[in-house]
Every structure is written in structure tokens, then in C-alpha cells.
Amino acid sequence: MKIVIIDYGAGNIQSIKFAFQRLGYEAVLSKDAEEIMAADKVIFPGVGEASSAMKKLRESKLDKIIPTLKQPVLGICLGMQLMCHSSEEGNTQGLGIFDVDVVKFSKDVKVPQIGWNQITNLKSDLFKNVKEKEHIYLVHSFYAPLCEETIAEAEYGLEYSAALKKNNFYGTQFHPEKSSEVGEQILRNFIEII
Known part of the structure; x- marks a missing residue:
């Protein structure tokens, strides 16, 4: 089982690698297109700001590679958001895999949302x-926001997508590697998806 974590300079890579080690797998960090395309499973991490992360993806040409991947791909946090059509953060054009636009929480709630929350309406083998x-x-x-591709929901002032799925692409707004x-x-479950 070859698990590749996409390396584009925007990620909390170590905690993801450790999470897979605890499950008995060695995940490899790579920015090499051929290595990414040859992986059994691909992790698309992301921590930081959308427009600068997208700029890094374009510079490395990974913005062209990721949407063409055929194996299961898991976008985490900003990784999931970059897989969407666009993001209000930095007025960023995303990869367009998920047909939804990422928006900012309203001023009625404290941002960022930090900490533990519940997930509901779970769909798909991921759960x-x-x-x-x-x-x-x-x-x-x-x-x-909630959309046809939502496979889990969370609530913070309103219901929103905690996870998305389209074909072989999965995304979690939460950090599975930090979720006990x-x-x-x-x-x-992601590793076991065929």
C-alpha cells in the first residue's frame, strides 16, 4: 500500500505521517507528479491561507495533476477547501472538483472555530x-455550505459540510489526524476504500 502525502509547502505533515504510522503504514511525502499518480492513496493536506496555497500548487503544476487522479484522494481542512470551486479567502479559484464555493463564517460566531465539534448525517464508507x-x-x-456532495455535517452558527465526496475524491473540513x-x-476507512 503506497500512501503519498502531497508536498506543496502547506500542511501539518508530521501529524498526518504519525497518524498513519499508528495504523501501521508509512506515508511518503512527495511533490513528484509521477509518484503521486502511482500511489494507491493520496492525501492532500492543507494549513494556511487559500490564495497562497493555491499559488504554490500552480507553481508546482500540481493544480493540473490533482483533478486527474483516479485513486482515492483525501483532502484535509484547507486541502478540502482547495478542491472546491472557489474560496472567499483571498478570492481564490479552486480546483473545481467539488461543486461548491467556500465562504466565511458570519460575524455572529467567533472565528476561527477551534476545537471539538460533532459530526452528523454521516454517509459513505468513509464513516x-x-x-x-x-x-x-x-x-x-x-x-x-451544505450541497449534493456533503457526506457529513457539523454545526457552528449554521449547518455546514464537515465532509464532501465526489467519485474518488473525499474531503474533511476536520483534522482526522488530530481527532483521536x-x-x-x-x-x-480511507485506506480500505477500493
């Missing part, structure tokens, strides 16, 4: 053996 209302860990100021046993189960 096999995960119960409704389990707690996951989030840090974000922007969110993907629930997060480990979700990563294990």
Missing part, C-alpha cells in the same frame, strides 16, 4: 463504524 454525533477536531474560519480514535477510524 464506516463511526457513530452519529462523534467528536472531531476543527480549526477554520471558512466553510463549504474517531479520526483513526476514518483514516483506516
Whole structure:
């Protein structure tokens, strides 16, 4: 099983690598297009600001590679947001994999949302053996609204997409690698997706 974490200078890579090590897998960090395309599973991490992260993807030409991948791909946090059509953060054009635009939380709630929250309305194999209302860990100021591709929801002033899926592409707004046993189960489920 070859798991590749896309290296484009925007990620909390170590915690993701450690999470896979705990599951018995060695994930490789790579910016090489051929290595990414040859992987069994691809992780698209992201921490930081959307427009500068997207700029790094374009500079490395990974913006052209990621949407063409055929194996299961998991975008985490900003990685998921960059897989969307666009983001209000830095008025950024995304990869257009998920047909939804990322927007900023209203001024009615404190941003960023930091900490534990519950996920509900779980759909897809990504949440096999995960119960409704389990707690996951989030840090974000922007969110993907509910849409046809929503496979999990969370609530912070309003209901929003905690996870998305389209074909072989999955995205979690939360950090599975920081979400304790629930997060480990979700990563294990991702590894087992055929």
C-alpha cells in the first residue's frame, strides 16, 4: 500500500505521517507528479491561507495533476477547501472538483472555530463504524455550505459540510489526524476504500 502525502509547502505533515504510522503504514511525502499518480492513496493536506496555497500548487503544476487522479484522494481542512470551486479567502479559484464555493463564517460566531465539534448525517464508507454525533477536531474560519456532495455535517452558527465526496475524491473540513480514535477510524476507512 503506497500512501503519498502531497508536498506543496502547506500542511501539518508530521501529524498526518504519525497518524498513519499508528495504523501501521508509512506515508511518503512527495511533490513528484509521477509518484503521486502511482500511489494507491493520496492525501492532500492543507494549513494556511487559500490564495497562497493555491499559488504554490500552480507553481508546482500540481493544480493540473490533482483533478486527474483516479485513486482515492483525501483532502484535509484547507486541502478540502482547495478542491472546491472557489474560496472567499483571498478570492481564490479552486480546483473545481467539488461543486461548491467556500465562504466565511458570519460575524455572529467567533472565528476561527477551534476545537471539538460533532459530526452528523454521516454517509459513505468513509464513516464506516463511526457513530452519529462523534467528536472531531476543527480549526477554520471558512466553510463549504451544505450541497449534493456533503457526506457529513457539523454545526457552528449554521449547518455546514464537515465532509464532501465526489467519485474518488473525499474531503474533511476536520483534522482526522488530530481527532483521536474517531479520526483513526476514518483514516483506516480511507485506506480500505477500493
